[in-house]
Amino acid sequence: MVDGEFALIEQLQSKLGGGGGGGGGGGGKGVLLGIGDDAAWLDPAGQSLVTSMDTLVAGRHFFVDVDPADLGWKALAVNLSDLAAMGAQPRWCLLSLALPVRAEGYSQWLQAFVEGWRALAESADVALVGGDTVATDGPLTLSVTVLGVAEQGVMRRDAAHPGDLIWVTGTLGDAAAALDLAFMVRSMPGYDFACSAAQSETLEARRLRPDPRLDFGRAALAAGVACAMDCSDGFLADLSHIVKASGLRARVNLEHLPLSPALRDCIDQDLARLQRWPLTGGDDYELIFCAPPSLTPSLINIAHSCALPITAVGQMLPADPQATESVDIYWQEQLLALPDIRGHQHVF
């Protein structure tokens, strides 16, 4: 434990623990015994379990000077996005913080972190039930494990079929463009482009506080969607995972990728920027999902009720042993040479 932080950690527990902590037992949300024992004891109420774990390292997954409130939000959000892609209902999470020793301690830092985390945890109805806090001689490192429940199966990567339409929620590329802006602001080498202050703010908000598509994911599963994945490593890389797992090919129309007004202005019909941000940029935390055309009316209704636009961007095709690429990208009726697929650091 980082010295001198016990009192604050107890605050963190009481603020994020969802009521089941300490010796009280009971508590809401299926927490039979929360933080404070060797392990948490939880009640999935007969449902199956969905779980995922993501790790974020300062200097690699976020800037060292990040606002801890934004970091708290995002550390939880990237994990919840995995549950959204499965169509699961989030319930609990565990948080491991490896904190570099520093003279000023972490009191203020943790208060802000908790504030950002809690803002999302409350809306997603997820309770912190355990974790670990250690000191490190390296960069600040967070691992989050999220646990959800599923009543009726899950959406998976390997369940796409030929003829399925390929959909994405929301808009793509905002966070990747914001990352380029953030490099520029910090005078770090990167991709230079012009952007108004208002546009920059819009894009930056998308990078810092992604909104996991939990309601949409659950509703899509309930409506019969079998195949989904969250878009975190870049649309092309993630669609390629679906294509490979399902043993298919895909055709995508680059001009159909949904863009926010801010990003549309910044791209200004520049093909290189289209490829850099919405096609291969990461950190979108939107859902890519595949569904037969017969589901389209239901999906449009769901999108409307979630106030979340969805866009059909292409179609799944049967495998073709002659094809050199598993995903064909078309731009103005022309087949594009594929850019490198550069993703983030995820493996599992």
Next chain:
Amino acid sequence: MVDGEFALIEQLQSKLGGGGGGGGGGGGKGVLLGIGDDAAWLDPAGQSLVTSMDTLVAGRHFFVDVDPADLGWKALAVNLSDLAAMGAQPRWCLLSLALPVRAEGYSQWLQAFVEGWRALAESADVALVGGDTVATDGPLTLSVTVLGVAEQGVMRRDAAHPGDLIWVTGTLGDAAAALDLAFMVRSMPGYDFACSAAQSETLEARRLRPDPRLDFGRAALAAGVACAMDCSDGFLADLSHIVKASGLRARVNLEHLPLSPALRDCIDQDLARLQRWPLTGGDDYELIFCAPPSLTPSLINIAHSCALPITAVGQMLPADPQATESVDIYWQEQLLALPDIRGHQHVF
């Protein structure tokens, strides 16, 4: 992801995934969908869930030159020990590895790590179902989340009663003495003492490959034991957690703490060493549990069937507002002044 390690990570998944990975579904051990999707999908078969997370940092929780096979074993063992203390049955785990970039890569390292991990995972019947692998500019950092199931409640820290006997499994202090030896071997400042090569080997094995007391924990819970905790931060610190959570006091006889023959020789009736290793040293991963004397015959039978010695070391007492200490340690009928309680880095 650390460059160039995809093939090996896939091996790691196939070796540790317990059969449910890839697109196949099915698989044993309740793994409906393992590594390879956004999240794992698991079936607790109507049982409640027990979960814990621990993080280990190179240079703080293990030596940088650790044999990766020993690290694989220990990273899993320290987490399973938490489940043992609850009386839960381990089922699944997630592993996050933050690996410093290095020229020689991690092929050999990961093969050894997998070997050590698997040796314990197979005997504990626990499948790897997810996780993350990232690069770091800092020390190698591992986070493990373990998931188990409980049919009939759990043992907890706050359930001791006045009159309960205080028991410990196995022996205490071996790992702490081995840590002192390890500092000596590395010419690092520490506590100097004499020890034969054979004794050193015995103690070191206990430090490197702790044996989580899973069978005993489950059997003790089934026999009616309500209160247990794993002894990882040092016996005195961990017993103090039980005492505080249960709102009691405790009396412990220092000469009753169970010692291995190797450690007994090294201690040679030196009171300072008794306090340093079995009383306050960490990393034992034994169980401390409290039970009414009426359970003693059952507990002795369980210990016999698990081939694991257990030792009564003291008794729980009613709270006393006049008492200055919550745990009284006696040595040859004399009340000792308490040493500092120095524990490890755990918080939750």
